[in-house]
Amino acid sequence: MKTAVIYARYSCDAQTEQSIEGQLRVCNEFAAQNGIIIVDKYIDRATTGTNDNRAAFQKMLADADNKPVWDIVLVYALDRFGRNSIEIALNKQRLSKNNIILISATQRTSVNIDGSKNLDGILLENVLIGLSEYYSVELSQKVRRGQRESRRKGNFLGGRPPYGYRVENKKILIHEERAEVVRLIFDLYVSGKCVREILEELNKRGILYNSKPIYQSTLFNILKLEKYTGVYRYDGEVYMDMYPQIVDTAVFQRVQRMMDKNKHGSSSRNTDFLLKGKLFCGRCGMKINGDSGTAKSGEMKFYYTCSNKKRFRGCSKTSLKKEALEKCVIDATLKLLNTPEKISRLADEVVKLNEQISKEQSILNLLISERAKIQKSLDNVMIAIEEGIITSTTKARMTELENSLAEINMKIAAEESKLDRTLKKEDVEKFIIEALASEPKAMIELLIDKIILYEDRIEIFYIYGNNTDPDEPNLEVHRDFFLSSQKIKITQRGFEATFELKL
Ligand SMILES: [Zn+2]
Structure with a gap:
């Protein structure tokens, strides 16, 4: 039997807000339905004005660190847990260090009550964290624009330059001694020496890399580094004025062809x-x-x-060929997830959740309640004026209030414009599709529990718990993997796809 504490907080936005009693009722109902015993409650009642220290919340986090008897924190909605998605994620992480999970009575969370993981929730969380990083700062775009300008001017942006180069006054210059080593490595490879022989040769000459002998992987990185030809590609742009050329372009291209041809020495x-x-x-x-x-x-x-x-x-x-098997698994997983309907629904959820969180952005709420107070004071002064009580102090007070009001209206407009900029569905969709396509490894890590290889089929088990939604993929996705026809067929409730596969 799972035990939980409820955390409830009343936020300033009274229009859409559930009362504390409402939150407790929903949480208690959820607990009863799911067989959870509530052992305690932490409640932050609305305090006046700017007080936002959330004492009960801090106490709950502190208690969580001391091996409490409960293993779940139940909230009405996830936004109780922080003012933005990053804060929520951080607080959640602190709980999970103590093996405590956060459950929302009204929203899907990444972890289910039984501790199993939930695909949508995990994705949503990752997308949210990703997106808030992506969007939170207009700055990042400005920075990128600035960096692009710097690169165009040939300026080095920091970090450590590749082997063979050095930096002086933001410009990349050739480190002559090391550049000689780079050229030697390329020449030896072109002359047909294998990687082991090149390493031996370098050793013999006492050549070091960061005061250690050069590793095989370093050698490969050197052989693959296009910057040595003076070409630097970044973010879809090509910069020709950043890196002075060390290796002849023809030699470099020849080395690339040789490496492609015999994938030489790259061991398992x-x-x-x-x-x-x-x-x-x-x-x-x-x-x-x-x-x-x-x-x-x-x-x-x-x-x-x-x-x-x-x-x-x-x-x-x-044995199965590495590339073919990996491609098969990635394709199958993409097919499963990367459908317009699924992405559209996921994007909807992200947008919705984000709106919910944004609404509670405390800065805006504080400003709005502040404005109400100023407006009220101003109304009082107006009444005084109407009643003929005009003194020099009333006038001064009125000017002061009017100035504050103008100022706060500007701040509110600024905050609101930030909200306007929040997620657009098509942007979220684009983000998800790109994330799925560009991070196959992360995707496998995140989504796949295990894969069983039979002689005639493959079974892929996705990390996906407590699934009762018939529209969702199964816990177990069964794939027939027919070697003879060189095709795999995927069948799964209402979902079929065939892939060409060469093994
Ligand atoms: Zn075996």
Whole structure:
């Protein structure tokens, strides 16, 4: 049986606000429906004016740090937990450190009562945090514009310049001694030396990188760095005046072609196996790990192989090609999530939740209540004037109040214009689609619990708990993975898709 405390707070916005009693009632009903025992309540009653220290909230957080008997904080709505999405996320994080979860009686949260994770909630939370970073500062755009200008002027923006360069007065200059090493590395590679031989040669000459011998991965990064040809690409723009050229463009391109051709030396250790830790063998149940081998042509090949097979030869499961399997899993997950309806609905929720949170932006609320007070004082002065009580002090007071009123109206307009700028649905949709497409690894990490590879099919288990909505994807998505037809077919309640797959 789960135990919870309720946290309730009354905010200034009386029009849409639930009373404390209303919040408690909704929370208690939710607890009763879900078999949660309420052991305590923390309540911040509306205090007059600007007092916003939320004593009960602070006490609740402090109690949470001291191994309390409760494991859930139940709120009417998530916005009780902070004045913006970042604050909410931070406070939530503090609870989760103590294994306490935050549940809203009226909104979906990323974690369900039983501790299982909720896909929409997780996405929503990530999108919100992402978006607030994306939108909160107009500044960031200005900064970006400024940075672009700086780059156009060839100015270095800070950080450590790549090996072979040095910085002086914001300009990037060639570090002659190191540039020689860079050229040597490119020349050795072009001459057909393999990575191991190049490293040996560098060692022999006593060449160090940050006072250590050069690692294989560093060597690859050097061989791949386009800046050495004087070309710098960033944010869709090409800057030609930032990095002086160290390596001949033709040599660089030749090296790229050679590396593509024989993926030389990139061992399985520094290859990114996206599905690492998620794969299990359908034949023997053991883990499936990343693996590599060298083909007759000398080309490096990457696979996923059953660990039982690899170590003890105890399993006959066929290895699968890394790229093909990863593509299959990513495509399937995208297909599942990346439908216009799903994204549209998710975007709606984000916009709605954000509006709710924005409404409670305390700055605006404070300003509005402040304005009401000034208006009231001004009305009183007007009455005094109408009643013929005009003194020099009344006049002075009136001017003062009128000035304050004008000032506060400007501040309110400024705050409100910020609200106007809040999320547009199409922007949110765009953001979600981009996030899904550009972060396959994060997506896999976030959404996939485990994948079981059978000889004839793949089963992908998504992290998705307590799902009763028939429109939502299943906890288990079953995929048939027919090697012979080189196609996978996905079937799932009302959802079908076929992918071409070459294995
Ligand atoms: Zn196996």
